[in-house]
């Protein structure tokens with residue numbers, strides 16, 4: 001029985017379950033659905049700890065963020081060949097100073113992601129993935145990052161895959177459209193790895209999600225021991 005389950009898991013996980021294939025006949029994504037998973041139990045398990053908000057920023061706001069980010073990024077080179085890195089084809093920066101307009105956008109992110117008074121990292125993480133870039137499955141360091149990760153997605157849509165660390169058969173894909181905000185908390189942040197799929201694998205519910213250069217702007221809170229230390 002174990003062998004059979006393993007075999008089923010291996011054949012099922014990269015493709016889509018029959019349940020989800022049925023939905024493909026409708027508009028894409030079906031019912032505006034942004035989450036797809038290996039089974040309904042895993043979708044339910046993560047329901048309270050994953051959020052995707054489409055059109056969280058306007059095109060104009062995306063442009064204003066890019067204007068401030070681009071000069072810093074352009075001075076760096078994309079990194080490709082560090083086999084040990086979780087991220088491939090990227091450059092990044094951390095930023096604490098923002099123009100008033102962008103401060104207001106980031107404050108909106110913080111307001112929906114974190115309850116009032118939660119100690120947050122002052123530095124905002126800006127990650128620029130090349131068209132060929134991708135993020136391998138990983139769990140963010142519990143030493144440096146608290147229970148919530150909130151990321152704004154600029155320039156390109158992409159697919160984020162969450163896979164249970166207990167059972168690789170349990171996975172959920174998120175459709176992260178350009179200008180959406182995603183939030184991972186609790187279970188999704190601690191018990192599942194997250195990854196951004198490479199161009200060749202960038203498929204959601206059977207539909208190709210074209211990948212281009214993608215920039216994420218990520219706000220995080222502090223782990224509890226850190227926030228206690230600064231009080």
Ligand SMILES: O=C(O)CCC(=O)C(=O)O
Pocket residue numbers: 127135140151194196216218
């Ligand atoms: O680009 C993203 O949205 C996720 C980045 C990420 O997983 C990380 O920096 O730990």
Ligand SMILES: [Fe+2]
Pocket residue numbers: 138139140194
């Ligand atoms: Fe991460």
Ligand SMILES: [Mn+2]
Pocket residue numbers: 082083084085
């Ligand atoms: Mn390295």
